[in-house]
Amino acid sequence: MEDPWKREFEFAVEVARKAGAEIRKAGESEIRVMTKSCTVDLVTKTDERVEKIIIGSLKEEFGEGTHCFIGEESVAKGEACVLTDKPTWIIDPVDGTTNFVHGFPFVAVSIGFAVNKELEFGVVYSCLEDKMYKAQKGKGAFCNDEPIQVSDVQDIKKSIIISEHGVDRSPEKVTKIFSTMQKILCIPVHGLRGSGTAATNMCLVACGAVEAFFEIGIHCWDIAAGAVIVKEAGGLLLDVNGGPFDLMSRRMVSANSDTIAQRIIKEIEIFPVVRDDALVQKK
Ligand SMILES: O=P(O)(O)O[C@@H]1[C@H](O)[C@@H](O)[C@H](O)[C@@H](O)[C@@H]1O
Ligand SMILES: [Mg+2]
Numbered sequence: 001m002e003d004p005w006k007r008e009f010e011f012a013v014e015v016a017r018k019a020g021a022e023i024r025k026a027g028e029s030e031i032r033v034m035t036k037s038c039t040v041d042l043v044t045k046t047d048e049r050v051e052k053i054i055i056g057s058l059k060e061e062f063g064e065g066t067h068c069f070i071g072e073e074s075v076a077k078g079e080a081c082v083l084t085d086k087p088t089w090i091i092d093p094v095d096g097t098t099n100f101v102h103g104f105p106f107v108a109v110s111i112g113f114a115v116n117k118e119l120e121f122g123v124v125y126s127c128l129e130d131k132m133y134k135a136q137k138g139k140g141a142f143c144n145d146e147p148i149q150v151s152d153v154q155d156i157k158k159s160i161i162i163s164e165h166g167v168d169r170s171p172e173k174v175t176k177i178f179s180t181m182q183k184i185l186c187i188p189v190h191g192l193r194g195s196g197t198a199a200t201n202m203c204l205v206a207c208g209a210v211e212a213f214f215e216i217g218i219h220c221w222d223i224a225a226g227a228v229i230v231k232e233a234g235g236l237l238l239d240v241n242g243g244p245f246d247l248m249s250r251r252m253v254s255a256n257s258d259t260i261a262q263r264i265i266k267e268i269e270i271f272p273v274v275r276d277d278a279l280v281q282k283k
Contacts, residue, residue: 005113008062008087008120009136012111013056014199015272019109020127023094024052025129032103036076041167042097043244047056048073051093054111071083072221075165081220085116090224090247092281093125094140096197110199112224124199124227133203133225136231141206150235150256151208157262157267159211162193162201166217173246176269177216183267205254206233212255216240220276223254230254240268248276 007010026046034043051073058067068088075081083090090112094100100107109125121136133148135141141148153159161184165177193210199222203214206229220262224247227237237245238253242265245252250273255261 003136003139004188005087005115005136007119008113009123010132011058012121012123013125013132013134015054016109016111016125016219017058017122017132019054019093020130021052022046022050023100023107023109023127027100027103027107031101031153038167039170040098040169041170043076044094044097044101045075046100047094047097050109051091053087054091054093054109057090058250059091061209064096069279070221072219075219075221075279079278081248083114083117083277087113087115088254089105089113090221092199092219092221094194095199095222099196106194106200108193108197108198108199108203108205110221110225112221112228114224114247115271117225119228122228124203124229126200126203126223131203132154133229135206135229137228137232139232141205141229141233143203148207149187149233150205150230151211152256153211154257154259156187156189156260160191160209161189161258161264162195162204164194164196164198164201164211164215164218166215173271175222176271177218178265180269184264187263187267199226202254205235206230208233211257211260212253214253214264214268216242216251216268216271217273218252219249220250223247223252226254227252238265240265250274250276266275
């Protein structure tokens with residue numbers, strides 16, 4: 001099978017590893033914490049610096065203007081968040097920023113790549129675990145170059161489900177989030193987990209450590225890379241209402257099978273979120 005984006009894929013792995021080393025080094029010294037949308041939506045100088053390193057390296061390697069970029073911290077500063085047909089890098093420089101600030105050991109660099117709005121490959125580097133997850137469309141999923149695949153558990157009562165509460169602390173949303181988690185827990189499932197980073201959660205689905213991850217409130221940069229990795233590991237992605245996966249919708253279910261996905265979807269109490277491509281952009 002032809003491999004038109006091989007060079008971009010291989011370079012993305014290199015850049016993710018370099019970015020991970022920067023994050024580990026930064027974690028050894030004072031971390032300056034700032035906030036974005038609310039007091040618990042944290043960002044650090046490391047997030048911003050690492051995103052600049054990633055995008056700068058990609059522009060240097062592939063030229064200015066040939067590719068588009070959607071980066072979490074660039075969007076936070078007002079850059080557009082619109083997916084066009086052009087080759088587009090979808091980047092979360094530090095997924096699990098709150099974990100990074102607290103020294104909780106799950107922090108990932110997430111680099112997705114889409115062409116004609118189709119995800120071509122994804123790289124997630126869990127840098128404190130030194131686990132490099134990667135996948136190209138049609139070519140399987142790997143962790144540290146070993147093939148990975150989703151769990152074969154079909155009985156929801158023998159599953160672990162992973163989700164996150166996000167940064168929105170409004171009572172109506174928190175109630176829906178925890179009511180959903182309570183319903184799933186009391187199916188009962190073996191357990192509920194949350195690593196604190198969507199990208200890592202998706203890789204845990206891909207390697208069979210958990211059966212499904214769902215979340216309402218994530219962003220395209222949290223899940224673009226993980227989406228390819230889950231699919232190439234034999235999993236599937238859906239909207240939380242059971243419809244087709246929509247990268248920009250800020251909600252999704254990723255699972256090892258449709259059986260598990262549909263059982264989870266039955267319990268999810270949906271609340272509205274503003275799409276990534278409807279975010280107000282810099283004038
Ligand atoms: O803000 P980052 O750390 O990039 O993303 C985090 C996780 O990916 C997500 O799952 C979590 O719910 C979110 O709160 C947090 O922003
Ligand atoms: Mg992030």
